[in-house]
Amino acid sequence: MIEAYGLTKLFGRRVAVDDLTFTVRPGVVTGFLGPNGAGKSTTMRMAVGLDHPTMGGVTINGVVYEDLPAPICEVGVLLEARAIHTGRTGYQHLLVAARSHGIPRRRVDEVIGLVGLDRVAGQRAGTYSLGMAQRLGLAAALLGDPGVLILDEPVNGLDPAGIRWIRDLLRALAAEGRTVFVSSHLLSEMALTAGHLVVIGRGRLIADTSVDEFVRAAAGEEVVRVRSPRAHELADLLRGQGGRVTVTGTDTFDVSGLTCAQVGDAACAAGLAVHGLGGQATSLEDAFVGLTRGAVEFAPDRPVASPGGPAGPAPPAPAPARTGQPAVPPAAPDDSAWRPPDGAGWARMPASADDVLDSHGEGQR
Numbered sequence: 001m002i003e004a005y006g007l008t009k010l011f012g013r014r015v016a017v018d019d020l021t022f023t024v025r026p027g028v029v030t031g032f033l034g035p036n037g038a039g040k041s042t043t044m045r046m047a048v049g050l051d052h053p054t055m056g057g058v059t060i061n062g063v064v065y066e067d068l069p070a071p072i073c074e075v076g077v078l079l080e081a082r083a084i085h086t087g088r089t090g091y092q093h094l095l096v097a098a099r100s101h102g103i104p105r106r107r108v109d110e111v112i113g114l115v116g117l118d119r120v121a122g123q124r125a126g127t128y129s130l131g132m133a134q135r136l137g138l139a140a141a142l143l144g145d146p147g148v149l150i151l152d153e154p155v156n157g158l159d160p161a162g163i164r165w166i167r168d169l170l171r172a173l174a175a176e177g178r179t180v181f182v183s184s185h186l187l188s189e190m191a192l193t194a195g196h197l198v199v200i201g202r203g204r205l206i207a208d209t210s211v212d213e214f215v216r217a218a219a220g221e222e223v224v225r226v227r228s229p230r231a232h233e234l235a236d237l238l239r240g241q242g243g244r245v246t247v248t249g250t251d252t253f254d255v256s257g258l259t260c261a262q263v264g265d266a267a268c269a270a271g272l273a274v275h276g277l278g279g280q281a282t283s284l285e286d287a288f289v290g291l292t293r294g295a296v297e298f299a300p301d302r303p304v305a306s307p308g309g310p311a312g313p314a315p316p317a318p319a320p321a322r323t324g325q326p327a328v329p330p331a332a333p334d335d336s337a338w339r340p341p342d343g344a345g346w347a348r349m350p351a352s353a354d355d356v357l358d359s360h361g362e363g364q365r
């Protein structure tokens with residue numbers, strides 16, 4: 001379980017995370033959503049001791065990360081897939097982490113198989129594509145078989161088969177009773193993967209609720225879309241039953257104030273043919289855009305007109321909605337530069353990771 005309480009982070013005068021209180025529970029994938037710059041990465045970094053809260057705090061299974069006796073076995077972390085030593089092979093990268101935490105070598109083989117990197121594990125990590133690096137990062141996160149996973153944009157760079165694979169993996173890990181906290185900008189994907197959402201904007205909590213409830217809260221009243229060769233008569237009939245009709249074409253109209261079933265029953269009872277009848281589903285993306293519109297930091301000056309017409313003015317930020325508590329072929333390698341890993345996540349590594357490999361005469365894969 002991950003618990004944040006009054007979590008706040010200031011960078012100078014800039015408030016990156018603002019009084020966040022939420023709980024990420026085991027057994028369900030919890031999506032962490034927010035517009036660019038909302039504070040998601042900063043929150044995750046504070047959860048694993050890479051940034052220190054200005055106020056409040058965050059615990060993993062009731063303990064602050066720095067106080068966990070064996071962090072790699074409690075919480076698996078994937079924050080920056082490219083934060084790897086590009087000169088080592090994927091296998092060596094995992095072996096260093098395993099050896100320095102007393103994890104047996106067979107577990108390295110296991111996680112490599114689990115993430116589908118078998119064929120490239122002996123290849124230098126610097127030649128990995130972003131998708132391959134993400135898989136390697138995931139393998140590292142799973143190395144200690146942790147009960148809690150914190151993954152920042154793990155889907156980034158994966159191909160469609162990889163996205164489906166990670167969706168199934170995350171759901172399976174949650175179904176095993178693990179706590180899975182994952183950020184993503186792919187909302188359609190998150191709708192399929194997550195059962196619960198924590199949504200933030202400008203560092204503040206916007207929603208802490210189930211995916212279904214989040215979408216339902218944003219959807220408002222149901223709109224029923226109707227197509228009928230006798231649209232005019234049917235529209236009049238529905239108006240008489242309290243429906244509010246908006247004509248959208250010669251044989252089509254939308255009705256609100258009545259359910260799909262009520263519209264169908266009314267047409268049937270009156271003997272009026274209906275050629276199309278359906279509720280307009282609100283997507284997670286629609287809900288997200290609607291509920292975070294007032295919290296978007298990097299909005300374009302002029303919105304792009306959609307097929308449905310130009311976008312309207314941005315409404316004010318909504319109040320927080322706390323309605324609930326509730327193996328893929330590798331892609332082509334690309335260029336990647338060595339980026340130094342930052343901070344405490346690596347603090348428990350031995351002074352020289354290469355010493356670990358040398359001392360065991362291993363890592364030649």
Ligand SMILES: Nc1ncnc2c1ncn2[C@@H]1O[C@H](COP(=O)(O)OP(=O)(O)OP(=O)(O)O)[C@@H](O)[C@H]1O
Pocket residue numbers: 011014015016034035036037038039040041042043
């Ligand atoms: N080390 C830092 N120094 C100063 N400001 C920072 C630092 N790290 C993050 N910020 C600022 O804090 C805010 C939150 O950034 P953060 O990276 O947490 O957002 P995010 O939700 O992860 O964004 P994205 O979705 O674009 O990755 C941003 O305004 C960012 O510029």
